[in-house]
Amino acid sequence: MEEEITNHKVNCLVCGDVLTYLNESEEMECSYCKNIYESNTKCVNGHYICDHCHSLSAYDLIKEFCFNTKLEDPLEMACILMRNPQVKMHGPEHHFMVPAVLLAAYYNKRGDYEEKKKKIVEASRRAKQVLGGFCGFWGACGAGIGTGIFISLITGSTPLKVKEWKQSIMMTTKSLQTIAEHGGPRCCKRDSFLAIKEAVEFLKENFDVVLDINKEHKCEFNELNKECLKNNCPYFKD
Ligand SMILES: [Zn+2]
C-alpha cells in the first residue's frame, strides 16, 4: 500500500502506474481539462496531464476536473481527485470536493453541462466559507455540509424557501448523523465517502435520481492516515 501511495506522487496522477516517454510527440487528451496537446509523456494506461493542470491548486483542480468529466459515479470522481498530491490526506478542499463531484454526477446524468459549471462555481464560493477544522470546532463536518450545499444548489434553496430549505437541511442532517455515528477522530476520506453515499441515497429517495456508485468501494489512502480507524472504518482495506 505504501508503494501504491508513493506511486501517485512520482508516476501517473490518475492511476499511479509508470510513465512512458515517447521518442516523438503525439496528440494527447489531458485527463483533467480534456484539451488536446502535443506531448511525449503519458502513463502506460494512456493518461496524460497537461502542464496547466499539473500546476493547479486543489480547488482549481477539482473545478477543472468536474467541469470536464463525463463520469456519473461521484465516488469514482472523488477517488481520482484524492490521488492528486494537491489534495491532502485531510483538508478543507474536501468540503468543496463533495458538492463538486455530486453536482458533476447529477448534471452529467441529465446531460446539462452548462448548468453543471454554473453550480460548481457557486459551490466553490460557498464551500470556501467552510473552513478547516469545522468538524471538531463547530460540530459540523464540512463534507456533510457539502451535501447540504449540493441539495441547496439543485433545488434552488434560499433561507426563504419552504420545501427546498427543509430538503437541504435534511440532507446535511443525514450526512452528519452517519459521520458522527462512525466516530472520531476525523478522516476527510471516510467522511467524504460517507457523505457521498448518503447524498446518493437521498437523491434516490427524494428526487428519483439514481447515481450508480461502487458498492464495494474501499479506501486506498489509509497508510497516509495516522488516526485511521482501521477495522472500525467501513472502507478499510488491509
Ligand atoms: Zn495513468
Ligand SMILES: [Zn+2]
Ligand atoms: Zn489539462
